[in-house]
Amino acid sequence: MKTNLKKAALMMTGVLLGGGVFAQTTDVSNTEYVKPFSGASAYNTWSIGINGGLPSLMLATGGHNGFDHWKPAAGYGLSIRDQLVHSFGLQLDYNGGTVKGGVPSNVPYITNNAGERYTDFSTKFNQVSLSGVFNFATVDYLRRKNAVQFFLNAGLGVVYYTPTVTGYNGTDFPTTATSSFKSSALVMPIGGGVKFRVSDAVAINLGYNENFIDANSFNGVNQYPKTSHYSYGYGGIEFFLGSKSKPHLQWANPITSIQHEYLTEEQRLQSQIDAQKAINDQLRNDINATNANLAKFTTDSDGDGVADFYDKCPGTPSGVKVDGSGCPLPVAAAPRPDVKVYVTEEDRKIVKEAIRNLEFDFGKATIRAHSYPSLDRVAQLLIDKNFSLKLAGHTDAVGSNEANLRLSKDRAESIKSYLVSKGANPSRIEATGYGESQPIATNKTAKGRQMNRRVEFTLF
Known part of the structure; x- marks a missing residue:
């Protein structure tokens, strides 16, 4: 018995040390965050568990009786739980197993109210109960992610049991035969324990329940008109059900969500401030550029x-x-004094020579090159004596009136442009075209037409 207790103590110490390691975690995954006041639908709430009783912790009192020499026996259980809020859930439990006991070595037997003698009992039971489970330390200011959780539970159920008692086979009294019967009664399990979170889907449970039975026959010997009770120490595994994207309500730390909400809002506001600062900087740069442009203009x-x-x-x-x-x-320029200028015979000779040498390309206003020297002398004459010059263009009667008028005007303008290019004052040169309207000879002969194709220079 002592050996089993030592093993149990070592196992409990190891689990607690492991839970301490789990509890050091400070990281939190994205699935830990739930927007505050989102309701239970934002969490996973269901879980299932299995457990087994440690034989050294399987104790039975059976009420006030003499079976106080406890014998190891096995127990097992299943549970289904719905976590309603962070700190409270409802749990449906099934437990089964065997409770055994005997008399101490210094007592040969016990007797019941009828005087019957017994040395041992063994009760097989099956129990179903519904309990409320209260969690502690669901709000953790030291760690973002809970890893250790303490709980208390209390509930009500029904236990079905079959006790078997062994009669005393001694020499001092007549032998009492072994007897067995079936019965059931209301049961009230009360207990507590601790859970260690291994992962988001699994936890290890260690717990202890004291089960109060509304009957005095659980150990098979009716000694006193009082209730019976048995205790159940267990270790088990709990599996959390639901979507991987949601945290389980049993382990969710509300402080984490509040902190996440605060940090997210802070980051959002900081992003808005940074964006507005960038806009302000851009506006400032635009204003500076505008001012620079205004200064330039x-x-x-x-x-x-x-x-x-x-x-x-x-x-x-x-x-x-x-x-x-x-x-x-x-x-x-200061006005030049009027100086009367006379056109000399030599001046007229220069003009006549220019008229005589003047030729154009056929049907065009282009001056032929051999006409340039005599035109150059006319230009120089205009420059030296500040003469005025009237240019009158004429054609023969060949072609339309409009074409001839245009050609005569173009030729007069062509001569003016040439003289101006040589330095003559353009304001003192007048260029006019008369077309075929002022012939000086007949247009019926080639010679007459040749004479009519002319540009007259009038110097004054």
Whole structure:
């Protein structure tokens, strides 16, 4: 008996040390979090368990009787549990086994109320009960994940039992025969224990129940009109049922969910602050860029009224009038005194030579190259004496009036452009086309048409 007690003590110590190791965990998986006030539907609540009684802990009193020499026997049990809230659940238990006892060595037998003598009893039982289970330390401020849990339980049920008693076979009195009978009674199991969480799906249970029976015949010997009771110490395994994505309500730590809610909200708010800060930084950069652009478009370093961005002539001296691009306006030349200029015969000779040498490509306003030298002398004459010149273009009658008018105008303009390119003042040259309207010879002969195709120079 002492050996069995030592083994049980060593086993209990090992389990408690193991539970201490389990209890050191500080990590929490995603399935541990449930939004506060989500209700029981957010958790797994069902579990099943199996257990076996330790023979050295299988004790029986059978009420107040003489069977106080306890003999080891086996017990077993099944349980189904629904966790209603963090700290309370309902559990349906089935227990079965055998309770044995005898008289101590210094007492040869016991007697019942009828004077019958007995030395041993053995009661087989089957028990069904419904209990409320109260959990402790479901709220843990030291660890995020619970690993050790203490509990108390109390309930009510029915026990079916068959006691067998062995009569005393001594010489001093007549022999009492062995007897057996079946009976049942209400039972009230009360107890407690501790659970060690091995994983999210499994826990180890160690517990002890004292079962109070509303009958005095559980040990088969009716000595006193009082109730019987037996105790059951056990170890077992509990399996948690439900979705892997949900935590079990029995082990859920509400503090973890509250902390997760706080940290998540803090992170969300921090993200909003960071996002708004990024927006503010971008707005600040945009404002700085806008200010820089405004400065670029409004800064006028030389004070001429034109911003530097548009000023093509920076550094204009103060007081100088400028145009829209910031460049100084041209200063009007002092008026030249009127000098009467006379057209000499030599001047007319230069013009006549230019008329005589002037030729165009056929049907075009393109001046032929051999006409350039005499036109150059006309340009120089206009420059030197500031003469005015009227150019009148004429054609023959070949072609339409519109085409001839256009061609005569183009040829007069072509000569003007050439003279201007050589430095002549364009404001003193007038180019006009008359087409075929002013012939100087008949258009019926080739010679007459040749004479009509001309550009007249009028110098004045």
